[in-house]
Amino acid sequence: MQALKKVGTNLYRQRWAWFFIIPGYIIFLLFNIIPTLRTVYTSFFDYNLTTMEFAGFGNYIKLFGSEAFRASVGNTLLFAVIITPLSTVVSLLIATTIFPLGNKAQSVYRGAFFLPNVIGGVIISAIWLWIFHPVYGVLNYVLSLFGIQPLLWLADAKTVILSVVLVIMSWTCGSLIILYVAGLGNIDPCLMEAAKIDGASPAQTFFRITLPLLKPVTTFIITTQLINCFQLWEVIYLLTDGGPVNASTTLAFDIYKKAFLLGDYGLAAAEGVMLIVLCALVSLTTLRAVSGKEEK
Amino acid sequence: MKKTCQKWLALALCLAMALTMAACGGSGNATKSPGDTPGGAKASATGEGAGHGEKVKLLFAGTGFSNIINVPGHEDTTQNVGDYLKAIAAEFMAENPHIEVEVLVNNAASGTTETLDVEIASGNVPNLFFSKEADQSKYMGMGMIQTLDNYFTDQEISDYIGGIMTNQNEWRIPMFSAPKLICINKTLFENAGAAHLLPPPDDRNWTTEEYMEALRAVNNSSAGIFPTILFAKTASAQESMMGYLWPFGARMFNGSDLSRTTLNSPETAQGLTFLKGILDEGLAVSGPTALTDDDMWAMFENQTLAVAPELPAFDGMASSAGFEVYYVNYPHPADKEPGPLWQFTYALTVWKSDNPAEVEASVALAKFMADKWAVPMSEVCGALPVRESQKAEANLTGELQAVVDLVGEVGTVGSGTASPAYPVLRDTFKDMNAFLFIGDKTPEEALAWFEKTLNAALTK
Numbered sequence: 089m090q091a092l093k094k095v096g097t098n099l100y101r102q103r104w105a106w107f108f109i110i111p112g113y114i115i116f117l118l119f120n121i122i123p124t125l126r127t128v129y130t131s132f133f134d135y136n137l138t139t140m141e142f143a144g145f146g147n148y149i150k151l152f153g154s155e156a157f158r159a160s161v162g163n164t165l166l167f168a169v170i171i172t173p174l175s176t177v178v179s180l181l182i183a184t185t186i187f188p189l190g191n192k193a194q195s196v197y198r199g200a201f202f203l204p205n206v207i208g209g210v211i212i213s214a215i216w217l218w219i220f221h222p223v224y225g226v227l228n229y230v231l232s233l234f235g236i237q238p239l240l241w242l243a244d245a246k247t248v249i250l251s252v253v254l255v256i257m258s259w260t261c262g263s264l265i266i267l268y269v270a271g272l273g274n275i276d277p278c279l280m281e282a283a284k285i286d287g288a289s290p291a292q293t294f295f296r297i298t299l300p301l302l303k304p305v306t307t308f309i310i311t312t313q314l315i316n317c318f319q320l321w322e323v324i325y326l327l328t329d330g331g332p333v334n335a336s337t338t339l340a341f342d343i344y345k346k347a348f349l350l351g352d353y354g355l356a357a358a359e360g361v362m363l364i365v366l367c368a369l370v371s372l373t374t375l376r377a378v379s380g381k382e383e384k
Numbered sequence: 385m386k387k388t389c390q391k392w393l394a395l396a397l398c399l400a401m402a403l404t405m406a407a408c409g410g411s412g413n414a415t416k417s418p419g420d421t422p423g424g425a426k427a428s429a430t431g432e433g434a435g436h437g438e439k440v441k442l443l444f445a446g447t448g449f450s451n452i453i454n455v456p457g458h459e460d461t462t463q464n465v466g467d468y469l470k471a472i473a474a475e476f477m478a479e480n481p482h483i484e485v486e487v488l489v490n491n492a493a494s495g496t497t498e499t500l501d502v503e504i505a506s507g508n509v510p511n512l513f514f515s516k517e518a519d520q521s522k523y524m525g526m527g528m529i530q531t532l533d534n535y536f537t538d539q540e541i542s543d544y545i546g547g548i549m550t551n552q553n554e555w556r557i558p559m560f561s562a563p564k565l566i567c568i569n570k571t572l573f574e575n576a577g578a579a580h581l582l583p584p585p586d587d588r589n590w591t592t593e594e595y596m597e598a599l600r601a602v603n604n605s606s607a608g609i610f611p612t613i614l615f616a617k618t619a620s621a622q623e624s625m626m627g628y629l630w631p632f633g634a635r636m637f638n639g640s641d642l643s644r645t646t647l648n649s650p651e652t653a654q655g656l657t658f659l660k661g662i663l664d665e666g667l668a669v670s671g672p673t674a675l676t677d678d679d680m681w682a683m684f685e686n687q688t689l690a691v692a693p694e695l696p697a698f699d700g701m702a703s704s705a706g707f708e709v710y711y712v713n714y715p716h717p718a719d720k721e722p723g724p725l726w727q728f729t730y731a732l733t734v735w736k737s738d739n740p741a742e743v744e745a746s747v748a749l750a751k752f753m754a755d756k757w758a759v760p761m762s763e764v765c766g767a768l769p770v771r772e773s774q775k776a777e778a779n780l781t782g783e784l785q786a787v788v789d790l791v792g793e794v795g796t797v798g799s800g801t802a803s804p805a806y807p808v809l810r811d812t813f814k815d816m817n818a819f820l821f822i823g824d825k826t827p828e829e830a831l832a833w834f835e836k837t838l839n840a841a842l843t844k
Binding site: 139 | 509522526528608618669670671672807808821
């Protein structure tokens with residue numbers, strides 16, 4: 089009874105906090121929770137926008153037999169495995185390079201690297217589409233100056249993953265650099281000075297002081313990059329349309345295709361559920377692996 | 385003071401939320417959950433239908449094609465994308481005051497029917513839909529389309545040109561169409577001294593050997609001029625690629641039996657080998673799996689492409705860009721007759737409804753549109769009338785008249801647009817070509833894969 093009274097008192101004390109937070113909760117409920125639950129529900133039906141027939145696990149069984157689904161899971165994981173560590177390392181390297189520069193120079197570099205984020209994925213993809221063009225592409229022109237035969241960047245299953253990775257890197261690294269520069273700015277300079285006095289080499293300082301102190305930023309970057317990789321859609325839609333023959337298709341793109349192009353909304357919902365499960369599993373495992381020691 | 389401000393801010397936020405929610409609620413009509421209306425039937429927006437004094441309400445959806453603007457005779461009311469739907473609805477309502485037509489424009493920019501799908505999912509199921517036939521077959525597969533056999537008279541059916549109507553289970557009302565054929569930049573051939581290699585105007589057919597010879601003669605890729613283009617990045621315009629196969633004797637289905645594909649045949653394998661030969665000999669732009677019909681249009685406009693497999697829709701572009709366009713048939717093997725052409729059809733579909741009055745009114749609107757708007761709309765789309773009675777009304781250029789004659793001469797062929805699995809068919813056909821172009825499969829292997837994949841979808 090006393091506990092209940094305490095809860096009541098706390099609620100009364102926090103009434104303004106609740107008042108402010110409730111609009112956010114309502115939006116989250118309406119646009120995240122309810123659609124997610126609805127997707128799970130739909131995944132058990134043969135749904136064609138007007139009729140719903142219960143299909144049990146039929147959509148999931150059909151999904152595992154689908155060539156496109158298997159390819160999209162493989163590609164999504166491949167993109168996550170390549171892009172997440174690569175973008176983390178590259179942005180860290182760039183951030184540590186521009187951090188010691190003066191304020192003005194640092195601002196110029198930060199702005200330059202962040203520019204693609206401002207432009208957005210659609211425009212970035214359109215620009216890269218031109219760069220990769222098999223006939224008029226700038227990239228092949230540059231290669232030809234070195235006597236290298238032109239490559240079919242997006243038309244060849246062997247090069248398409250690399251091409252997409254390149255586009256994603258050019259698009260997303262800017263924001264990661266900003267985060268790392270901010271993280272570096274939060275490290276107490278006294279620690280660096282102390283290490284220098286103690287005779288630590290620059291490599292020792294980086295690995296023993298800088299990197300551990302950047303762990304919260306790194307954890308955040310890895311988690312968000314993983315989630316971004318699982319949501320990869322517009323770049324695939326604009327650059328490759330998932331091809332050639334599913335060589336670059338992703339889960340998010342396959343969901344779109346099954347729903348809007350093929351009209352199989354139940355199957356698309358089942359694939360959406362699989363995406364949520366896979367994304368949660370990979371993100372939680374990575375989060376635990378990255379921040380595990382810190383918790384201990 | 386600070387706390388009072390916070391309170392007011394919170395109140396304002398809550399009010400804004402409430403208003404937003406109210407706005408999201410929509411106008412209140414036709415918001416019944418689609419899941420609650422089995423059989424795809426749209427709940428009547430007028431209660432139990434058109435009783436005495438009650439208006440029949442229709443939702444008329446159509447794709448906002450960017451080229452359907454400034455429709456001849458209706459220039460003042462069709463200046464913007466999608467205006468033609470409103471103009472048709474207004475004219476129809478003036479003649480039929482007991483019918484109220486609401487217009488829904490499907491955004492054509494994405495190349496799909498996302499706008500319409502979202503509306504349907506929200507309960508706004510249309511009564512009538514105008515678009516490309518390929519867009520409509522998805523809804524056929526979903527069981528939403530009303531068959532119209534009882535609504536056509538024999539006289540009406542016989543007015544349509546051969547090969548346009550299905551003659552059983554009529555599921556759409558064709559408005560106008562255009563065949564996929566070979567569009568040639570004649571000026572490039574003249575500049576290359578190769579115009580004599582093209583088929584003469586009085587017989588627009590050629591053999592595969594003659595075609596290859598013409599492509600070789602115009603090939604000047606070092607100067608940025610490419611003989612032709614093949615594309616397999618998207619499912620869009622895959623009918624252009626299919627056009628190469630029909631003259632070899634390839635057929636997608638056996639007549640009206642849409643239960644199994646018959647594409648996997650020695651004739652199709654021969655056609656695919658021919659296609660691959662064009663690519664292997666360097667007579668097509670490299671990297672077809674990264675190219676779309678948009679690339680084809682851009683290159684044709686820039687006069688860097690001599691031959692485009694497309695609709696005969698380049699007259700306007702040719703006159704503004706200063707080149708001569710020439711339309712001919714796809715090439716055929718020397719031991720075979722010239723192949724038939726596939727017709728790209730714009731059509732109307734009437735959607736199922738529990739309310740017979742809505743179906744009746746939809747058919748009336750569809751026939752009104754097909755009678756009064758088909759010809760002027762076909763003109764802005766660079767297409768041809770599909771009814772004998774409308775041929776005289778159409779204002780065809782010399783080249784388009786030649787296309788009409790060519791269609792009359794070689795006939796038309798179906799690619800299975802009436803199949804519920806047509807979207808899968810297109811996508812699978814694109815992937816089959818991609819397998820072939822990247823060298824992952826031989827023509828026979830690619831065809832076997834296509835047959836297996838498509839038949840699995842057809843038996844679903």
